[in-house]
Amino acid sequence: MKKYTNVFVLLMVVISTGLLLSFATVQDKKDGGPWNVPEKYKTMQNAHNGDEGLVKIGKMHYIKHCKSCHGGDGLGDGPKAASMKTKMNSFKSAEFQSQKDGVIYYQSFIGRDEMPNFESKIPDDEDRWAVVNYLRTLK
Amino acid sequence: MKKVLIFIVFGLLVSTNLWAQDETAPQPQVKDKPVRFAWESGMLIDNQTSYIPTVKTLELVIQHKFGDISNGHSDLWGIYAPSNNIRLGLNYVVANNVQVGWGISKKNMYNDFNAKWTILEQTRNNTIPVFVTLYGNLALDGSSDETFGTVYKFSDRISYFSQLIVGRKVTEWFSVQGAVSFAHANSTPAEHDHDRIGLHVNGRIKVRPQGSIICTYDAPLKIDKISEQRPEWDNHPKPGLTFGYEVSTSTHAFQIFMGNSTGLVPQDNLMNNFNKIDKDNFAIGFTITRLWSF
Incomplete structure (x- = not known):
């Protein structure tokens, strides 16, 4: 069970990081x-x-x-x-x-x-x- | 055959005049501008088109022909075959409708210096019904001295090619051009002619705003009166047929194709293509052009 918990946490970290990076990409675009x-x-x-x-x-x-x-x-x-x-x-x-x-x-x-x-x-x-x-x- | 050739060239020129006479006189105050989007690139596979970009434009040309497809999947239909050919070229537009260029090819390490001049541009109201373009090059064969025999001279490396192209954008989706060319090589293998006249037909059918089906046909003519060989000699260069698909953007044209000629320098295709138009002689290739404006 602990093994699955670790996989789940890792998956959540990857998804959260991806979401944060996608926000960062949008916000990085400057207004001309x-x-x-x-x-x-x-x-x-x-x-x-x-x-x-x-x-x-x-x-x-x-x-x-x-x-x-x-x-x-x-x-x-x-x-x-x-x-x-x-x-x-x-x-x-x-x-x-x-x-x-x-x-x-x-x-x-x-x-x-x-x-x-x-x-x-x-x-x-x-x-x-x-x-x-x-x-x-x-x- | 010579009469046939003269008839074809004369026919092209006369038909130009006939088309012009069919048109009503343009309004004197309105300038009849060149037609738009006749060709997407200055190259159509390994042939030239009448298209020349605007002045001070630099064009990079990347041409590649892989090995033939006869070995099937064992060499990924020629893509992994060693017998491929590559040419890298740079062209620069020095004046309106005048372009000069240089290129280097893997096969024979040809260095070619070329120039193209579109003398006439087809106009929208048919005041000028066709494009007329002159193209010429001089190539230096970079093979080792021994390739040219026991008595080597630098001039043995020289070959040249000249071409008159007459083209027309027939409809919004169809453009076609015909050309007559003359090629000469100072040094050739035994039983090869030093001079060769060829006819060319190239076309483009636009099937999408950025996509077209493209085709070229190059026919080296067998003209006994200019041939140095005996009449029984039958190993003449073969016609080249190539068809493919072109995708173009603002600065790029990408053409992927299949054809039976291995050369990327036009005189090489006209004089040294001994591959018949046969399924097993076809090879995959691509041509990419990239423009930079200054």
């Missing part, structure tokens, strides 16, 4: 803080606003370039998200969707810290707006 977006982008107009034909193009770019971190539904739960130090906010959140298109453009393509610059990977401006338009559909 507010974005310092240049005025140029705050006032930038989306030249392709409402162009529904571009949404499919935006989705293709999203799947290729963004999904691995931000997740298929934009919740910030992609396969690479776990290894990020910065907390990723959901694209479905009101906080994200309330931002201007130019701000989302800046966040998506200029980036900062762990969010890489995507200007060279998506060089065409029309395609960048296609991604912004697609992100709008995730709300």
Whole structure:
């Protein structure tokens, strides 16, 4: 009986440690803080606003370039998200969707810290707006 | 055969013009941009595509072909076979649609220096209906001096390959390209030609947003008028057929495939593939590309 008690205690220790570590991992993710977006982008107009034909193009770019971190539904739960130090906010959140298109453009393509610059990977401006338009559909 | 070759090359060029003439004139104020997502990588198995990343992008290429599958599970279908081939390459995009590169292969320790230029890009409104790309390389065979016979010269190590590629993204899910190539090797074994002309057909069928079925077919042509061998000589290089699956992400393309050629340098495939398209000659392989932008 003592043998089983030891196994049970060991099992509880392993499970408890795992739980504590999982909390620590979540809490270790830092909040990126507010974005310092240049005025140029705050006032930038989306030249392709409402162009529904571009949404499919935006989705293709999203799947290729963004999904691995931000997740298929934009919740910030992609396969690479776990290894990020910065907390990723959901694209479905009101906080994200309330931002201007130019701000989302800046966040998506200029980036900062762990969010890489995507200007060279998506060089065409029309395609960048296609991604912004697609992100709008995730709300 | 020469007439057939001229007809095919001429047909490719003429058909380009015919497609262009079918289109209505584009609006002068609207620039007709290149089509999107025609190919996911600059390489399709061991062939080149018209895709060149943006300027100042560095590409690492890792290519591997295992041994053939004829021994079955005893060598894990060729994966543990000693007769494998590996190539590591680096490419850099020096200007818009111009790329230069270098690679080194296990087989013959080929050092290849290559360049690719996509002259024309297919546009969305068919102002330009096809991609047109030129590719060329010069390879140095790194085998020991004795391999080249009793009278060795450094120039014996040199071979080169040049290729004209014409491709088109036909639909959202289907891209195809045809190519004509010329390969030359300064030194070859007895009863091998020094020059070889080849035709190539490569295709991609996109089955998922990040996944595609891919295929290449390389046909070395037997042209008596440029052959140095007697008519009865029948040991000519064999066509290469390879098919596989490609998964691509923002910075990677991963292609796993099976094919009957062992070379990773294109002139080696065109001149030295004597494996028939036969089940037992097929070998597993993969090609990985990784991009860094500066």
